[in-house]
Every structure is written in C-alpha cells, then in structure tokens.
Amino acid sequence: MVPQKQDEIRGEERSVLSFKTLVWHGGSVYDAWFSCASNQVAQVLLTLPYSFSQLGMLSGVIFQVFYGVLGSWTAYLISVLYIEYRTRKEKENVSFNNHVIQWFEVLGGLLGSHWKAVGLAFNCTFLLFGTVIQLVACASNIYYINDRLDKRTWTYIFGACCATTVFIPSYHNYRIWSFLGLGMTTYTAWYLTIASLVHGQVERVTHSGPKKLELYFTGATNILYTFGGHAITVEIIHAMWKPQKFKYIYLSATLYVFTLTIPSAAAVYWAFGDQLLTHANAFSLLPRTGFRDAAVILMLIHQFITFGFACTPLYFVWEKAIGIHETKSICLRALARLPVVIPVWFLAIIFPFFGPINSAVGALLVSFTVYIIPSLAHMLTYMKASARQNAAEKPPFFLPGWTGMYMMDIFVVAWVFVVGFGFGGWASMTNFIKQVDTFGLFAKCYQCNPKTRRPPRPPHH
Numbered sequence: 369m370v371p372q373k374q375d376e377i378r379g380e381e382r383s384v385l386s387f388k389t390l391v392w393h394g395g396s397v398y399d400a401w402f403s404c405a406s407n408q409v410a411q412v413l414l415t416l417p418y419s420f421s422q423l424g425m426l427s428g429v430i431f432q433v434f435y436g437v438l439g440s441w442t443a444y445l446i447s448v449l450y451i452e453y454r455t456r457k458e459k460e461n462v463s464f465n466n467h468v469i470q471w472f473e474v475l476g477g478l479l480g481s482h483w484k485a486v487g488l489a490f491n492c493t494f495l496l497f498g499t500v501i502q503l504v505a506c507a508s509n510i511y512y513i514n515d516r517l518d519k520r521t522w523t524y525i526f527g528a529c530c531a532t533t534v535f536i537p538s539y540h541n542y543r544i545w546s547f548l549g550l551g552m553t554t555y556t557a558w559y560l561t562i563a564s565l566v567h568g569q570v571e572r573v574t575h576s577g578p579k580k581l582e583l584y585f586t587g588a589t590n591i592l593y594t595f596g597g598h599a600i601t602v603e604i605i606h607a608m609w610k611p612q613k614f615k616y617i618y619l620s621a622t623l624y625v626f627t628l629t630i631p632s633a634a635a636v637y638w639a640f641g642d643q644l645l646t647h648a649n650a651f652s653l654l655p656r657t658g659f660r661d662a663a664v665i666l667m668l669i670h671q672f673i674t675f676g677f678a679c680t681p682l683y684f685v686w687e688k689a690i691g692i693h694e695t696k697s698i699c700l701r702a703l704a705r706l707p708v709v710i711p712v713w714f715l716a717i718i719f720p721f722f723g724p725i726n727s728a729v730g731a732l733l734v735s736f737t738v739y740i741i742p743s744l745a746h747m748l749t750y751m752k753a754s755a756r757q758n759a760a761e762k763p764p765f766f767l768p769g770w771t772g773m774y775m776m777d778i779f780v781v782a783w784v785f786v787v788g789f790g791f792g793g794w795a796s797m798t799n800f801i802k803q804v805d806t807f808g809l810f811a812k813c814y815q816c817n818p819k820t821r822r823p824p825r826p827p828h829h
Contacts (some may be wrong), residue, residue, distance in 0.1 A: 369524045370614075371690075373548055376423065377419075377687075381776070384404055390505060393540050393541065393609050394539075394541075394546075395540055395605070395607055395609040396518065396609065396749060397608070397610075397613050397614075398605055399542075399546065399607070399608070400605070400607070400617050401545050401551075401617050401620065401621050402543075402546035402547050402550055402728075403539060403542060403604050403607075403677070404443075404598075404604065404617055404618050404621035404717055405550050405624050405625055405693065406545075406546045406547075406549035406553065406670075406673065406825055407546075407597050407600065407674060407678075408594075408595065408597045408621060408622065408625050408676075409553050409557075409594070409628055409629060410502065410505075410549075410553065410589070410597075410670055410671060411501065411502060411505030411509075411667065411671055411674070412552060412593065412594045412668075413556060413557055413560070413628065413629060413632065413650075414505070414509070414556075414560075414649050414650045414651060414727060415588070415590060415648055415650075415726055416428075416432075416445070416591070416594065416629055416632070416650075417560075417632070417633045417635075417636035417637050417640070417644050417648070417650045418458040418587075418590070418632035418644050418645070418647070418648045418649075418650070419586075419588075419590040419591055419633070420587070420634065420636075420637035420644070421587075421589030421637055421641065421642060421643075421645050422577055422578065422579075422583040422584060422586055422634045422645070423577055423578055423583075423584055423587040423588060423639075423642035424575070424577040424578045425575065425577075425589075425596070425634060425637060427577075427584070428503075428587070428589075428591070428633060428637070429529070429634065431587075431588050431591045431592075431632055432591055432595075432626065432629060432630055432633075435591050435592050435594070435595040435596075436561060436595045436622045436623075436625070436626060436784075436790035437622075438577035438595070438739065438780060438784070439596055439597075439598060439618070439739075440618050440619035440622050441597035441776060441780065442598065442738055442739050442742045442743060442780065443598040443601050443618035443619075443738075444485060444587050444615055444616070444618065444619070444764075445742045445743060445745075445746045445777070446471065446474075446598065446601045446605075446738075446742050447605055447611075447614045447618075447763045448454065448744070448746065448760075449474050449475075449478060449599065449711070449745060449746060449749060449797065450474055450601075450605050450606070450611065450616075451611060451635070451757065451760045451761050452468065452478065452611060452749065452760045452761065453469070453474040453477045453478055455760040456477070456478075456760075459546050459804070461516065462605075464641070464693040467540060467693065467694060467695075468603060468606055468607075468684050468693075469602060469603075470491075470602055470603060470681060470685065471487055471491050471599070471601070471602045471780040472484050472485075472487035472488035472685075473553060474602060475487040475741075475745055477768045478589070478746055479745060479749065480747045483745065487741060488685070490733060490736050490737040490741060491599055491681070491737055492681075492682060492685060492706070493519045493681070493733055494578075494599050494610075494729065494733040494734060494738075495509065495536045495599055495600070495612070495678050495681055495682050496682065496711065496715070497725070497729045497733060498597075498599070498678040498751075499530075499675050499678045499679045499682070499712045499730070500578065500620055500672050500712055500715045500716045500725070501725055501726060501729065502530070502671045502672075502675040502678065503523060503526055503527055503530060503671075503675065503712060503713070503716035504523070504719070504720050504725065504775070505521040505667075505671050506522065506526040506530075506668055506671050506672070506675075506715050507519040507520070507522035507526060507663050507716075507720065507810045508649050509649070509651060509667050509668055509671070509722075510522050510526070510664065510668060512651045512652060512656070512660075512664055513661055513664050513665070520720065521712075523716050523720065524717075527712070527713035528546075528670075528820060529672065530675040530676075530709070530712075531706065533672070533675060533676035533679055533680070533703075534683065534702040534703075534705040534706055534708075534709070535697055535698065535702045536676055536680065537543070537701065538603075538606045538607060538680065539600075539603050539604055539606075539607035539677075539680065542673070542676070543585065544679070545673045545676070546673075548669075548670075548673070548763060549669075549670045549673040549674070551668060552666035552667065552670040553628060553666075553670055554628060554666050554769070555662070555663065555666055556558075556632075556663045556670075557600055557628035557629070557632040558628075558631075558632070558633070558667055559637055559659055559662075559663040560632040560635065560650055560654070560658070560663070561631045561632045561635040561636075561787060563633075563654050563659065564632075564635040564636045564638065564639040564640070564654070564659065565635055565639070565658075567591050567639050567654065567655070568638065568639065569639055569640075569641070570640055570641070570643065571602065571670050571699045573640065573641040573642075573643075574641050574642045575637070575638075575641045575642065576641075577642070577645075577699065578641055580693060581647075581795065582794075582795045582799060583795070583799070584795070585787075585791040585792050585794070585795035585796070586727045586792070586796050587727075587796040588787070589727040589730040589788060589793075589795065589796050590697070590726045590730060590733065591729045591735060592731070592739075592784070593726050593729060593730030593734050594629070596730065596734035596735075596737070596738045596740075598605045598618060598738050599678075599734075599737050599738055600677060600678065600680070600681055601618070601738075603681050604682065606627035608738065610703070615761075615764075616819075625661055625760050631820065634651075636653070636654075636684035637712075639653075639735070640653045645701075651664060663768075665708070667772075679708065679709070679712070680698065680755065682708050683701075683705045683708055685766070686704070686707070686708050687704060687705070690704060692704055692770065693785045696828045704713050704808030725800065727792070727795070727796035727799065728797060728800045730788070730792065730796065730800075730803045731788060731789055731793040731795075731796045731797070732789070732793055732796075734788075735784050735788040735789040735792070735793075736789070737816045738784060739780055739781075739784040739788065740780070740781050740789075742783060743777040743778075743781045744777075745771070746777055747774060747777050756770055764809070772807075
C-alpha cells in the first residue's frame with residue numbers, strides 16, 4: 369500500500385508541475401511569437417482609425433506595411449546584436465543564470481559606456497510612457513461602459529490594478545497571458561471591422577484626409593509607434609530556451625498583426641470618416657451593444673497584460689539599481705518594484721490625451737529607441753573587417769552580404785530621423801500642445817461628451 373501511495377503522490381506532483389509549466393513557464397518559439405504579436409497591437413488598435421482619418425485610406429495602408437517591415441528589420445538587428453553580445457560574454461565564462469540581459473547592457477558590452485547610457489535613457493523613458501499610454505487607454509475604454517465615474521477616477525483605479533504586475537517575475541511567466549492577450553485583440557479587431565460594416569456609413573460621411581501636413585505626419589507617427597513596440601525585444605529573446613531562433617519571429621508576428629490592424633482601421637474609417645478626427649478612440653463612435661462591451665472588457669484585460677510587458681524591463685532596471693535583481697524571492701522583488709508604478713500613475717493623470725500622446729511618444733522616443741539606435745549600433749559593431757569575419761550571425765540570405773545590410777541600416781536611420789523624428793516630431797508636438805491648450809493638464813475627462821441634465825421631477829401632490 370505504501371509504494372502505491374507514494375506513486376500517487378508522485379503522479380499528483382507531476383501533474384501540478386506539468387500544469388504550472390503549461391501556463392506559467394514559457395520559453396519556446398511559440399511563446400516568443402505570442403509575446404511579440406500580443407505586445408505589438410494593444411490599445412493602438414483603437415487609435416489606428418483616428419490615424420487613417422488624418423492620413424487618408426491609401427496612405428494609412430501604405431504606412432502600416434512600410435513601418436511594419438522597418439520595425440521587423442530593426443527587431444532582427446536587435447536579435448543579432450543580442451546573440452553577438454551573449455556569445456562574446458559566454459566565451460569569457462560569464463553566467464546569466466539569475467540575470468536578465470537588457471538592451472542597454474548589450475549596447476554597453478559591444479560599444480562602451482556612452483552607448484550604454486544613451487540606450488538606458490531612451491529605453492527607460494519610452495517604456496515609462498508606454499506604460500502611461502496603457503493606463504490612459506484603460507480609463508478611456510472603461511468610460512464607454514460606465515460613465516458614472518470620470519476618466520481621471522478610472523485612472524486611479526486601474527493604476528492600483530496594474531500595480532499587481534509586480535508579482536510576475538519575468539517574461540517566462542507571461543506564457544498564458546500572451547496567448548490570451550492575442551485572442552482578446554483578435555476579437556476586438558474583428559468586432560471593429562464587422563460592427564463598422566454592419567453599421568454602414570453615417571449620413572453625409574466625408575473622407576477628406578489628408579487635410580493638413582500637421583495631421584498627416586501625426587497619423588504617420590502613430591503608425592511608427594504601432595510597429596515600434598520592440599523595446600522589450602531583448603528581454604523576450606533572453607526568455608527563450610534557444611534565442612538563436614528569434615530572428616524571423618517578429619516579422620511573422622507582424623504579418624499576423626496586419627490581418628488585425630488594416631481591416632479594422634479601414635472599416636471604421638470607411639463608416640465614420642472625418643468624425644474620427646475628434647474621436648481618437650474607435651469605441652466612442654460605435655453603438656453600445658453586448659459585443660462592444662465584451663470588446664471593451666477584453667481590451668481592458670489586454671491593457672493590463674501590456675502594462676506588465678512594458679513595465680517589466682523597468683522593474684529589472686530598478687532591481688539592478690538597488691542590488692536585488694538576482695534574488696529568488698518573488699515577494700521581496702515585488703515589494704521593491706512598487707516605486708516604479710508611482711511615476712507611471714502620476715504621468716497618466718497629467719497627460720490623459722489618448723491618441724495624441726501615442727504620436728508624441730512615437731516621434732520623440734520610438735524613433736530613436738527602436739529604429740535609429742539599433743541601426744547605428746549594428747553598423748558600428750561590425751565596422752571592422754575582423755568583427756564581420758567573426759560575427760556570430762552572418763547577413764541574411766535575401767541581402768547581398770554586408771553591403772546590403774549597411775545600405776538598409778543607412779536608409780532606416782535617414783528616413784526615421786527626417787520623417788519620423790523631424791516632421792513627425794513637429795506635427796505630433798504641435799497637436800499635443802493643442803490638446804493641452806484645449807483640455808489642460810490633469811484633464812478630468814478627456815474628449816468626454818457633455819452630459820445632458822435630466823429635467824427636475826414635478827412636485828408630488
């Protein structure tokens with residue numbers, strides 16, 4: 369009887385471990401794909417119709433494909449530089465058992481301390497505002513289900529909810545969340561598409577975009593932001609069991625994302641046209657139904673997941689700064705991480721401009737963090753013939769050697785600096801300042817419809 373009981377206990381332990389591995393401990397190619405696809409298209413799905421109203425239908429589609437390809441290229445460069453850095457360090461017998469490699473460490477190891485400082489500054493600032501955008505989006509979305517509380521109050525509530533992400537140790541543990549998150553955005557994207565087509569075009573609909581250069585480049589920069597979500601690429605690669613397999617994962621994830629973003633943005637813009645210029649959130653124009661409420665709730669859950677995705681690298685940086693990154697205690701790490709959430713909360717209350725904030729972050733931060741810096745770093749890392757000869761990863765088969773890679777890198781740097789940072793920065797900041805002038809900082813309820821007062825009841829006789 370005793371051996372039989374021991375076998376039962378072992379069987380139960382194995383089933384618990386297999387369930388825990390299934391939902392909690394990821395690291396496969398599929399986990400990385402779900403993480404990339406889920407993180408790439410979050411709340412921005414709701415602002416892309418707004419961008420189409422600024423750009424026009426044709427430019428909206430072209431910019432999505434163009435920046436999707438550019439984003440996939442720089443994600444590929446980041447993966448190449450990560451492999452190069454890790455290969456060099458492992459030759460020096462450096463162990464990363466309890467240490468998560470981050471982008472600024474890759475830059476520092478390959479190019480020196482100045483690059484490390486630049487990478488740290490841009491990456492942390494972008495991720496900080498990336499988490500702010502998720503919090504602003506939560507408040508904006510829930511308002512379309514329950515408008516008894518203003519958006520600022522909802523920001524307070526969801527800030528507290530999102531703070532619970534401090535308990536998720538690393539990207540290994542986002543396995544089930546990534547899978548669910550992508551399912552939620554897939555439902556929302558197709559809800560937007562089908563609901564807009566069923567609704568049909570509003571009376572006297574107009575599609576006048578592009579109307580002004582300022583709006584045109586603001587919309588283009590929001591799309592630049594959409595496909596620039598790979599500031600967490602290094603952390604996702606590091607969570608893989610075989611990081612060498614990441615190279616084309618981001619591109620394949622982007623191709624799937626196109627099936628969500630292009631139909632939904634085009635359909636909503638077709639139905640509502642120029643009304644979207646004053647409605648940055650696509651939910652605000654669609655009639656309230658059970659399907660819309662379901663989409664709002666699913667997006668809220670997904671924004672909680674994306675908040676964790678964007679904030680986890682900040683948690684790592686903070687842990688390293690205070691010297692507890694390699695501790696195994698989840699509770700100690702969670703407690704130490706809490707101060708990171710406070711500035712996110714505060715900034716979301718100051719700048720509640722859902723839509724315009726995406727473009728401003730895209731122009732000023734995304735352009736450098738995930739487009740210009742990786743391209744420059746790649747060129748400098750392999751500038752010497754010896755570095756190219758001993759490279760851990762050789763140029764891809766579809767380019768004519770190192771010359772092709774350098775030409776692609778130079779094009780990315782030039783285009784993003786001039787169009788993304790230059791024109792995009794001017795346009796998005798002009799638009800952002802208009803929002804501040806119109807609604808003010810700490811706006812209590814950004815783009816809320818004024819509530820009509822109910823007439824007083826007649827006195828009862």
